[in-house]
Amino acid sequence: MSMTTTQAMAFETADGDALRALMAGATARRRAQWGDVITYSRKVFVPLTNMCRDTCTYCSFVEHPDSPKANFMTPDQVLATARKGQEQGCKELLFSLGERPELRYDKARAALDRLGYESTNHYLRAMCELVLTQTTLLPHVNAGTLNGAEIDMLRPVSASMGMMLETVSRRLTRKGMPHHACPDKVPTQRLRTLERAGERGVPFTTGLLIGIGETWAERVESLAAINAAHLRHGHIQEVIIQNFQQKPGIVMADHPEPDLNDMLRTLAVARLMLEPEISLQAPPNLSARHMEYLNAGMNDWGGISPVTIDFINPDHEWPEIQTLAASTQTAGCELVERLTIYPRYLRRSDTFLDPSLRTRIAAMSRPDGLAQQQCLETMA
Ligand SMILES: C[S@@+](CC[C@H](N)C(=O)[O-])C[C@H]1O[C@@H](n2cnc3c(N)ncnc32)[C@H](O)[C@@H]1O
Numbered sequence: 001m002s003m004t005t006t007q008a009m010a011f012e013t014a015d016g017d018a019l020r021a022l023m024a025g026a027t028a029r030r031r032a033q034w035g036d037v038i039t040y041s042r043k044v045f046v047p048l049t050n051m052c053r054d055t056c057t058y059c060s061f062v063e064h065p066d067s068p069k070a071n072f073m074t075p076d077q078v079l080a081t082a083r084k085g086q087e088q089g090c091k092e093l094l095f096s097l098g099e100r101p102e103l104r105y106d107k108a109r110a111a112l113d114r115l116g117y118e119s120t121n122h123y124l125r126a127m128c129e130l131v132l133t134q135t136t137l138l139p140h141v142n143a144g145t146l147n148g149a150e151i152d153m154l155r156p157v158s159a160s161m162g163m164m165l166e167t168v169s170r171r172l173t174r175k176g177m178p179h180h181a182c183p184d185k186v187p188t189q190r191l192r193t194l195e196r197a198g199e200r201g202v203p204f205t206t207g208l209l210i211g212i213g214e215t216w217a218e219r220v221e222s223l224a225a226i227n228a229a230h231l232r233h234g235h236i237q238e239v240i241i242q243n244f245q246q247k248p249g250i251v252m253a254d255h256p257e258p259d260l261n262d263m264l265r266t267l268a269v270a271r272l273m274l275e276p277e278i279s280l281q282a283p284p285n286l287s288a289r290h291m292e293y294l295n296a297g298m299n300d301w302g303g304i305s306p307v308t309i310d311f312i313n314p315d316h317e318w319p320e321i322q323t324l325a326a327s328t329q330t331a332g333c334e335l336v337e338r339l340t341i342y343p344r345y346l347r348r349s350d351t352f353l354d355p356s357l358r359t360r361i362a363a364m365s366r367p368d369g370l371a372q373q374q375c376l377e378t379m380a
């Protein structure tokens, strides 16, 4: 039985023995479904454009088009990064990007015109195709909100897609709040994207950004909304619990980061509220004490790149994969590489994978659907 929202509300300030008991329950649920296998995806990160029509006040990624740092990566740059990743044994290429900058800024429109594309998402599709035809990598698309036509356009050229729900809080869209005047962060728009992905059979990654001013009740409500979408469509392959990071220069530079206990109780409640087959992920590079997450029900470290930095949190280096494997083992678990699409969706590829990608992905996966193993010593 999953934890209800009413039950989850009781854990807002769980500490000490209460937190330990909550985490023990979450660990038991994780082990029953996932055993002691902790997964990660060996990926390369491509920030296709850092321009965006939204202005989330926590965002440490976005650049105003007037900044000399604002850009669209060229096809050659995309390919050069992809090839570096391929040489290092990566299997996933994560496209993460700003949302529809051309609808707000002439400079972004002009940059797209020079590249020859009518929209950022059309350019994204072309770059996914380029990666598929020129490399062995599998694109995963993290482009924020998408309409139905965009999902249809991107599905044949990506093995999975994702968009952080962030929160269902409409309060956080008010003046002075992190999502004020961000059309792509209106909760209804985010929820619609989750729904559209489900209707179209897209294995989907989503999650919560925690510590941006949301209440515990809003966090619980967000988890409930994700789970409800999954119960309708079965497409939520993983949920990321991401902790807000301070960074100089962002509007929220002085906003406190969530502490470890806040992360632990959120992870544990997420594990207990979500359907057990939904993978629970937390980033290993955003907390020095990330190994403690293993005792709160998580089973996935997410994408880790041996090649590129985390462009969203550039001051936080990825751990060495070998080091992470060793510390995961010390914690009694085994680190295993997965593909960007989880095994469950490969088993149902008739519903969840475009026919054009099936043979390619079958050749990259073990019989259990995880990634064919590379020797960590030689690849690290
Ligand atoms: C940079 S955006 C790119 C995709 C798309 N624009 C979107 O927002 O969904 C990817 C994710 O970065 C995360 N992010 C941005 N700033 C962050 C910060 N200061 N700390 C932690 N995560 C952050 C947000 O959760 C966001 O969903």
Ligand code: SF4
Residues within 6 Å of the ligand: 052, 053, 054, 055, 056, 059, 060, 061, 062, 097, 098, 099, 144, 184
């Ligand atoms: S929508 Fe994404 S890229 Fe744009 S400002 Fe918000 S977090 Fe940054």
